[in-house]
Amino acid sequence: MxxxxxxxxxxxxxxxxxxxxxxxxxxxxxxxxxxxxxxxxxxxxxxxxxxxxxxxxxxxxxxxxxxxxxxxxxxxxxxxxxxxxxxxxxxxxxxxxxxxxxxxxxxxxxxxxxxxxxxxxxxxxxxxxxxSEAQALKQTNQVLVQASNQSTQQPMIGHSPSLEEVRRLIARSAPTDANVLILGENGTGKELVARELHQQSLRRDHIFMSVDLGAVSETLFESELFGHKKGAFTGAHQDRIGRLQAANGGTLFLDEIGNLPLHLQAKLLTVLAQREVTPLGANTATPFDVRVICATNLSKAQLQDESIFRQDLLFRLNTVEILLPPLRERRQDIIPIAQYFIALYQKKYHKPELLVSDDVLTALEQQEWRGNIRALRHAIERAIILSETKQLTIEDFQLTAPTLGQNNNKAAELSHDGAQLPIELNLEKIEKNTIALALKKHRYNISHTAKELGLTRAALYRRMEKHGL
Incomplete structure (x- = not known):
């Protein structure tokens, strides 16, 4: 032949x-x-x-x-x-x-x-x-990187003084290869800041890889980040490249770094210090070149607690520190953000004729939004999906703040001495209050909160979005 x-x-x-x-x-x-x-x-x-x-x-x-x-x-x-x-x-x-x-x-x-x-x-x-195959693969990767960056990148909306300071820090630090640590509550947009740092960096034409360390189990941490060789452990049926090598030349975003146990923090520190990684089951180390950006919802006080976070790793990660304020501390940005998401979901769900009154926007602005931008976005998407008229109302957003005049659904129960004691019987509110208390108890550590509530991290996130936490 x-x-x-x-x-x-x-x-x-x-x-x-x-x-x-x-x-x-x-x-x-x-x-x-x-x-x-x-x-x-x-x-x-x-x-x-x-x-x-x-x-x-x-x-x-x-x-x-x-x-x-x-x-x-x-x-x-x-x-x-x-x-x-x-x-x-x-x-x-x-x-x-x-x-x-x-x-x-x-x-x-x-x-x-x-x-x-x-x-x-x-x-x-x-x-x-x-x-030819290598060239085609390179071109395909370039297209995928560009498409990924364009499809996932959202604008940083607002002009509050605190957000303008964040923009200034991004502009000054992005062109460098300095490691950046982003602090802020859940839902404040930490990944958005990380992507903006990447887009303004010299690595913008290379990959941006995001890893949620809170979702990676301890047993799979090394395999996920460092990679492994075939047969390195039970179930390792083929070689696998780790995230550090996969992001080579680009930016690696390690989200929820604060949830990483101390012994795994030590392993990460060693790899970042040596700038080379040894896959599980391998005998030789491979150098890598990535810019590391990390994010956590831990407070500065928690980060400085050696029982929670290694100080030598902290020094290596926070060459530049960016603090994202919660939405309730930059209320002037709430209406522009809401208008952006309203337009986004009107288009997505083919409801361009929906009208939004100033009263509704004012009501959104007055909310505490404990879940920050994530909670606001979820509330808007749900309201647009469920709206049955051409006018979005306060009721469509299921807002619960007292300033909106909504009544608490209380019931009464007799105490042992015959007095009436108000208790909460609304299951939705009971769930919300329980989750809020657990989050506060564990200082918004998602892993610990989920464990106490008997939920998976993903399930806890869904409920937090549902209740705007």
């Missing part, structure tokens, strides 16, 4: 062309010949060749190889990824080696050995395909 491949032989010796074509057409699907080098540009314009066999000398008495060098450079100028094998006379190895320095892939000497010529061409064709 013939091997797929389009070969071009360029030589002024008609006997060589005839012998070469007879030999190669039995092994490859297409073979073209050319005895006039000046025809090469037109041939390249009309066809794509997997391999070009190019003679070093053209014309009687020529032996310097200058003509071969000229046409080698010409071909590579027209098509830089060409696979070119030089044909040289016996004893012209030095000239052929010089040609390889200029971009030739290999050479064969005349008189050639048939088996060696076929083997050399087969190898060259495989090399060409590997290069």
């Amino acid at each position: 013939k091997e797929a491949g389009n070969i071009l032989i360029v030589d002024d010796d008609l006997d060589i062309l005839t012998a070469g074509k007879l030999l190669l057409k039995r092994r490859f699907t297409q073979v073209s010949v050319c005895n006039v080098p000046a025809q090469i540009p037109s041939l390249l314009a009309n066809q794509s060749f997997d391999v070009i066999l190019l003679d070093m000398n053209f014309g009687p008495g020529e032996s310097s190889g200058e003509q071969g060098f000229y046409w080698l450079k010409k071909i590579l100028t027209i098509k830089p990824d060409s696979i070119i094998i030089m044909i040289t006379a016996h004893g012209g190895v030095d000239v052929a080696v010089e040609a390889m320095k200029l971009g030739a892939t290999d050479f064969i000497a005349k008189p050639w050995q048939n088996e060696k010529v076929i083997a050399t061409l087969s190898t060259a064709i495989k090399l060409g395909r590997t290069r």
Whole structure:
């Protein structure tokens, strides 16, 4: 069976062309010949060749190889990824080696050995395909990186003094490779800040990779970040690259760094300090080049508690520290943010005719939004989905603040002495209050709160969004 491949032989010796074509057409699907080098540009314009066999000398008495060098450079100028094998006379190895320095892939000497010529061409064709696949993969990755950055990036909305200070810190630190630690409550937009840092950095054309450390179990932490080799542990059926290597050249965002146990903090510190990673089951370390951005909802006081967070790791992570204020501390930004999400979800759910009164916007502005932007966004999306009229009302948002005039659904229960004691019987509010108390008890540590409530982290997040916590 013939091997797929389009070969071009360029030589002024008609006997060589005839012998070469007879030999190669039995092994490859297409073979073209050319005895006039000046025809090469037109041939390249009309066809794509997997391999070009190019003679070093053209014309009687020529032996310097200058003509071969000229046409080698010409071909590579027209098509830089060409696979070119030089044909040289016996004893012209030095000239052929010089040609390889200029971009030739290999050479064969005349008189050639048939088996060696076929083997050399087969190898060259495989090399060409590997290069093409690598180039296609590189281009695909570039497109995916650009698409990912564009599709997930949302604007930082608002002009409150605190948000303007955040913008200034981003602008000053983004062009550097300094590690950045972003502090703030849940839902304040810490990943948004991390992505903005990436977009304004010199690494913007490379990958931005986000890892939620709170969602990575302790047993899988090393495999997830450092990678592993096949057979490193039960279930490791194949090699896997870790996130640190996968983000090489780009930015690695480690969210919820404060939830990482102390012993894993030590392992992360070692890797970041050495700038090289050893996958589980491997014997050698691999260097990596990433810019590390971290985020946590822990307070500064908690971060400085050595029983919670290693101080040597903290020093390495917070070269620059950015504090994101909660939404309730920048109320002037609430209405612009709400208007953005209203327009977004009107378009998404095909309800462009929905009207929003100033009273509704004012009501949104007066809310505490303990879940911050995430809670506001969720409330708006739900209101637009469930709205049955063309006018969004306060009731559509299920707001509960006393300033909105909503009544608490209380019931009465008799105490032992006959007095009436008000208690809460609304299941939704009981759930909300319980979650709020647990979050406050554990200082908004999601892992500890979820454990006490008997929920998974994902389930707790869903309930926090549901209740605007």
